[in-house]
Amino acid sequence: MVERQKAVIQISLMAIMSALVTVGTLIVQIPNGMGGYFNFGDVMIFVAALTFSPLIGGVAGGLGSAMADLPGYAIYAPFTLIIKGLEGLIAGFITNKSSVFRDVFAVVAAGVEMVGGYFLAEVYLWGLGVAVAAIPLNMVQVTVGALVGVPVALILRRRLPEILKA
Numbered sequence: 001m002v003e004r005q006k007a008v009i010q011i012s013l014m015a016i017m018s019a020l021v022t023v024g025t026l027i028v029q030i031p032n033g034m035g036g037y038f039n040f041g042d043v044m045i046f047v048a049a050l051t052f053s054p055l056i057g058g059v060a061g062g063l064g065s066a067m068a069d070l071p072g073y074a075i076y077a078p079f080t081l082i083i084k085g086l087e088g089l090i091a092g093f094i095t096n097k098s099s100v101f102r103d104v105f106a107v108v109a110a111g112v113e114m115v116g117g118y119f120l121a122e123v124y125l126w127g128l129g130v131a132v133a134a135i136p137l138n139m140v141q142v143t144v145g146a147l148v149g150v151p152v153a154l155i156l157r158r159r160l161p162e163i164l165k166a
Contacts, residue, residue: 021048021061021068022068024039038141041064041065042146045084045087049088050107050149054092058092061089062088063085083121107150111139111145119131119132
């Protein structure tokens with residue numbers, strides 16, 4: 001019974017965090033000047049990965065971000081599923097719940113994967129010029145995600161056990 005309860009909790013957290021990634025991506029949109037937008041999706045990916053697990057971070061990152069791409073950027077959705085899924089997985093695997101240094105290293109490594117992944121996707125879709133021009137925008141996106149997501153995850157990791165007891 002305990003294993004089944006754990007599975008239900010894992011699936012529930014994946015669904016909730018996927019929805020939060022989608023909402024964070026779609027609700028807060030700041031145009032970036034290249035037809036795309038900055039958003040809070042990466043914040044939620046890092047919160048999921050650093051607070052819960054690599055699996056929850058990966059599923060939330062991939063599914064949540066790909067769902068957010070469907071309304072206006074569907075051409076990116078398959079790439080986003082993989083790129084953002086790996087971003088969450090990488091951050092979750094590297095993090096150590098007792099080391100802020102490992103959290104920072106985790107989001108930097110995940111950010112490098114995200115920027116590199118979108119570079120390759122954009123070379124394929126639009127060519128080298130567009131892909132190179134998008135690098136700084138993707139770096140800003142993931143940096144803001146890390147600067148907000150890491151402190152939120154730290155707070156949640158500290159407070160969540162006491163909240164769940166209530």
